[in-house]
Amino acid sequence: MDKEKKLLSRKLAKIRGWIQAAATLLTNIHIPNLFKGKIYQGNAKTVCVPGLNCYSCPAATGACPIGAFQAVVGSSKFKFSYYITGFFILLGVILGRFICGFLCPFGWFQDLLHKIPGKKLSTAKLKPLRYLKYVILIVFVILLPILVTNSIGMGDPFFCKYICPQGVLEGAIPLSIGNAAIRSALGKLFSFKCMILIAVIVLSILFYRPFCKWICPLGAIYSLFNKVSLLKITVDSSKCVGCGQCSKACKMDVDVCKTPDHPECIRCGACIKACPKDAICYRFMGKSCQKNDNR
Amino acid sequence: MKNKLSFIFIFALCIALSLTACGAKQASTTDSKNTQTEAGESDSRLDDLYQQENQLFADHADVWNKVFGMMNKSDADPNGNYADYLAGTVESNKNSFTDDELKTLNEDIETIRKIEEQIAELENKNTSSDDNKNDSSQDTSVFSDFSGEDFDGNKVDDSLFSGNAVTVVNFWFTGCKPCVAELSKLNELNDAIKSMGGEVVGINTETFDGNKTAIEEAASVLESQGVKYRNLSIDSSSAAGKYASEIMAFPTTILVDRNGNIVGEPMLGGIDNQDNYDALMKQIQSIIDADSTNK
Numbered sequence: 001m002d003k004e005k006k007l008l009s010r011k012l013a014k015i016r017g018w019i020q021a022a023a024t025l026l027t028n029i030h031i032p033n034l035f036k037g038k039i040y041q042g043n044a045k046t047v048c049v050p051g052l053n054c055y056s057c058p059a060a061t062g063a064c065p066i067g068a069f070q071a072v073v074g075s076s077k078f079k080f081s082y083y084i085t086g087f088f089i090l091l092g093v094i095l096g097r098f099i100c101g102f103l104c105p106f107g108w109f110q111d112l113l114h115k116i117p118g119k120k121l122s123t124a125k126l127k128p129l130r131y132l133k134y135v136i137l138i139v140f141v142i143l144l145p146i147l148v149t150n151s152i153g154m155g156d157p158f159f160c161k162y163i164c165p166q167g168v169l170e171g172a173i174p175l176s177i178g179n180a181a182i183r184s185a186l187g188k189l190f191s192f193k194c195m196i197l198i199a200v201i202v203l204s205i206l207f208y209r210p211f212c213k214w215i216c217p218l219g220a221i222y223s224l225f226n227k228v229s230l231l232k233i234t235v236d237s238s239k240c241v242g243c244g245q246c247s248k249a250c251k252m253d254v255d256v257c258k259t260p261d262h263p264e265c266i267r268c269g270a271c272i273k274a275c276p277k278d279a280i281c282y283r284f285m286g287k288s289c290q291k292n293d294n295r
Numbered sequence: 296m297k298n299k300l301s302f303i304f305i306f307a308l309c310i311a312l313s314l315t316a317c318g319a320k321q322a323s324t325t326d327s328k329n330t331q332t333e334a335g336e337s338d339s340r341l342d343d344l345y346q347q348e349n350q351l352f353a354d355h356a357d358v359w360n361k362v363f364g365m366m367n368k369s370d371a372d373p374n375g376n377y378a379d380y381l382a383g384t385v386e387s388n389k390n391s392f393t394d395d396e397l398k399t400l401n402e403d404i405e406t407i408r409k410i411e412e413q414i415a416e417l418e419n420k421n422t423s424s425d426d427n428k429n430d431s432s433q434d435t436s437v438f439s440d441f442s443g444e445d446f447d448g449n450k451v452d453d454s455l456f457s458g459n460a461v462t463v464v465n466f467w468f469t470g471c472k473p474c475v476a477e478l479s480k481l482n483e484l485n486d487a488i489k490s491m492g493g494e495v496v497g498i499n500t501e502t503f504d505g506n507k508t509a510i511e512e513a514a515s516v517l518e519s520q521g522v523k524y525r526n527l528s529i530d531s532s533s534a535a536g537k538y539a540s541e542i543m544a545f546p547t548t549i550l551v552d553r554n555g556n557i558v559g560e561p562m563l564g565g566i567d568n569q570d571n572y573d574a575l576m577k578q579i580q581s582i583i584d585a586d587s588t589n590k
Contacts, residue, residue, distance in 0.1 A: 037543070038541070038543060039543055041540075071470075074472075075470055076470075077470075150472065150475065150476065151519065152475065152516060152519050154470070154472045154475060155472070156472060175543060175544075179543055179544075180560070181544070181547070181560060181561050181562075181563050182543060182544050182563060184560065184563065185544065185562075185563035185564045187564075
């Protein structure tokens with residue numbers, strides 16, 4: 001009987017890489033623009049994509065939610081971005097950090113980097129750094145753009161301007177390759193952000209997803225919804241034998257048995273694959289994703 | 296094994312990056328090749344025709360050398376028909392030739408007349424295609440058929456440029472903080488170059504097609520920054536409007552000479568940066584110098 005129970009959850013976790021690739025492609029659909037050094041400026045750009053994906057990427061389909069949020073709160077016309085906040089709440093309540101694990105292009109980029117063989121280090125002892133991303137969210141994404149403004153109330157998108165490595169990777173580098181005028185305008189800020197990008201790349205090879213764990217303000221927002229999101233990971237305590245394989249497999253340092261809805265969980269499904277008893281599975285709106293589940 | 300894997304990864308990355316880097320350039324080189332081969336074809340056809348003429352002269356070298364000896368340089372009319380000129384020379388020295396010689400000469404002259412007609416046709420075609428090339432090089436002739444309206448509703452046309460040795464055209468939009476930051480400096484620049492025969496003109500990309508609310512917003516921002524120089528609203532479908540919507544980074548500033556041609560490369564970034572200001576000023580000076588020597 002147990003053999004017949006094909007786990008949808010396990011399947012989903014197994015094809016995660018392909019879903020990430022597809023999501024990245026859909027988020028950056030205008031590939032030819034990469035060679036022209038031009039940004040797509042059509043109507044789709046008024047809509048946000050779920051993951052961290054720079055608006056200024058020549059191939060980008062939509063806007064980055066973090067970038068859009070800063071642009072709106074920093075503009076002189078608006079005090080607060082209700083549209084983007086609503087977007088965060090909607091996606092957060094439905095999917096939570098599932099977006100980080102499955103849909104975010106920068107998350108996939110770090111996943112791929114981590115596949116490069118070499119010494120791998122654990123982040124278990126660096127847990128306090130997790131709170132840094134909430135500081136970045138509050139200070140760089142919300143407070144500074146609202147408070148540090150010029151005489152007519154315009155603020156800078158501080159996170160995009162001074163921190164975001166995705167902006168350099170997807171925006172500055174392809175644009176400056178394809179556009180001579182932009183290349184000539186590169187200065188110290190570009191060098192500084194390139195150093196951030198290189199640091200993130202090196203750290204991503206050594207650690208698993210350092211940017212997601214410590215820096216990403218978008219991950220910080222979605223993590224607030226992990227406990228209430230419709231998509232969850234649950235542990236069937238009647239099947240669990242307490243072997244601890246799940247916590248061992250978890251690269252986000254979550255104790256899966258105790259807190260399957262931990263804010264750090266990116267729903268990558270490593271624990272589902274690791275569980276010898278098939279006790280862990282995805283759940284959507286209280287319904288198990290397990291087929292033939294007689295509940 | 297580990298080394299091999301990382302080598303493969305780095306190699307793949309290098310190839311991907313070099314592809315991105317070469318993409319745009321390749322497109323442009325193939326373009327120029329196409330036009331070159333076109334021009335090359337007509338050139339080789341011309342060579343061929345001249346060769347035919349020379350062959351005629353060589354075939355009857357004895358008589359023709361006699362004719363060339365009788366030619367008078369002062370009679371030669373570079374714009375006249377070559378065949379007519381030859382016929383004239385032969386006619387006026389009729390008595391020096393035998394009947395047979397006259398016959399060959401007249402036959403050759405008729406053939407040359409036909410060849411000359413073909414040559415003229417080809418040369419006409421070449422010059423006209425050269426003209427076409429100039430028209431299609433939109434980069435420099437963006438403002439050849441310029442029209443717009445200032446924020447008070449006064450119409451502006453090509454004469455905007457012809458009145459000054461150099462016109463500094465600044466592209467900006469209202470929500471762009473770096474653009475607003477340089478406005479007061481641009482106003483200073485306008486005052487500085489007025490006596491030298493220059494003018495600063497702003498084009499706000501939000502105010503295209505006479506958008507009333509955008510013009511009001513832009514005008515209030517300009518007022519807050521103490522800007523006195525002219526700002527124009529243009530048609531988004533015009534050549535200048537299309538040029539502006541191709542701009543990927545703001546602020547962008549270009550220099551236009553008296554004939555409405557863009558001079559030099561567009562400058563990205565604000566002139567509130569002293570380096571940018573100096574570089575722009577130097578270019579303005581050189582255009583003014585060139586203008587005064589041309590007079």
